[in-house]
Amino acid sequence: DTAVSQTPKYLVTQMGNDKSIKCEQNLGHDTMYWYKQDSKKFLKIMFSYNNKELIINETVPNRFSPKSPDKAHLNLHINSLELGDSAVYFCASSQDEGGRTNQPQHFGDGTRLSIL
Amino acid sequence: AQSVTQLDSHVSVSEGTPVLLRCNYSSSYSPSLFWYVQHPNKGLQLLLKYTSAATLVKGINGFEAEFKKSETSFHLTKPSAHMSDAAEYFCVVSEGRGTASKLTFGTGTRLQVTL
Numbered sequence: 001d002t003a004v005s006q007t008p009k010y011l012v013t014q015m016g017n018d019k020s021i022k023c024e025q026n027l028g029h030d031t032m033y034w035y036k037q038d039s040k041k042f043l044k045i046m047f048s049y050n051n052k053e054l055i056i057n058e059t060v061p062n063r064f065s066p067k068s069p070d071k072a073h074l075n076l077h078i079n080s081l082e083l084g085d086s087a088v089y090f091c092a093s094s095q096d097e098g099g100r101t102n103q104p105q106h107f108g109d110g111t112r113l114s115i116l
Numbered sequence: 117a118q119s120v121t122q123l124d125s126h127v128s129v130s131e132g133t134p135v136l137l138r139c140n141y142s143s144s145y146s147p148s149l150f151w152y153v154q155h156p157n158k159g160l161q162l163l164l165k166y167t168s169a170a171t172l173v174k175g176i177n178g179f180e181a182e183f184k185k186s187e188t189s190f191h192l193t194k195p196s197a198h199m200s201d202a203a204e205y206f207c208v209v210s211e212g213r214g215t216a217s218k219l220t221f222g223t224g225t226r227l228q229v230t231l
Binding site: 004030031033040041042043044045048049050051053055056058090092094096101102103104105106107108109110 | 148150152154157158159160161162165167204206210211212213214215216217218219221223224
């Protein structure tokens with residue numbers, strides 16, 4: 001059973017297109033995240049949602065729009081893709097609630113986005 | 117603001133010899149620290165975490181880390197390396213943000229294990 005699953009695993013598209021990445025977790029966690037890993041393997045948080053509410057939004061261009069239809073899903077939509085968006089995008093989840101933050105995060109296997 | 121510094125971008129050891137991956141942190145309060153491992157084309161897997169309990173933390177696959185406040189360090193060690201340990205390792209500091217946690221990652225250390 002995959003705990004945090006992302007689709008698609010690979011995404012190759014042209015500059016200017018709009019694309020979405022989906023993420024689902026079956027761990028019953030309340031909090032979900034999106035991270036970007038660049039070509040030098042540096043990881044940086046983009047967004048975090050808790051039970052469909054946006055909690056963390058880190059200096060990300062507004063071409064990136066997360067959407068959380070329910071607490072088990074957090075999708076990432078990207079408009080007008082640019083060359084610099086090429087990266088690996090990771091979804092994660094954790095059970096941060098009731099004042100118990102800093103819980104371990106569980107990661108998906110990543111979506112490798114390549115912009116031509 | 118909190119940060120972590122991984123002092124080595126690449127470490128190479130022989131199979132069966134000890135592993136030491138170094139990490140220093142900066143935090144204005146008592147930090148929560150983690151080590152994650154990333155195998156090729158995979159997501160990140162938690163190795164161990166420190167959250168102000170015992171300063172020597174044991175993790176999976178024989179790894180452990182010691183929190184040293186006086187040195188602001190959280191180095192990862194393993195007594196005997198195995199070929200399957202070859203991967204990218206990330207030291208991470210966590211900051212609670214209401215009902216979420218913001219992770220700040222180090223730049224990673226690539227561990228190579230040779231025969």
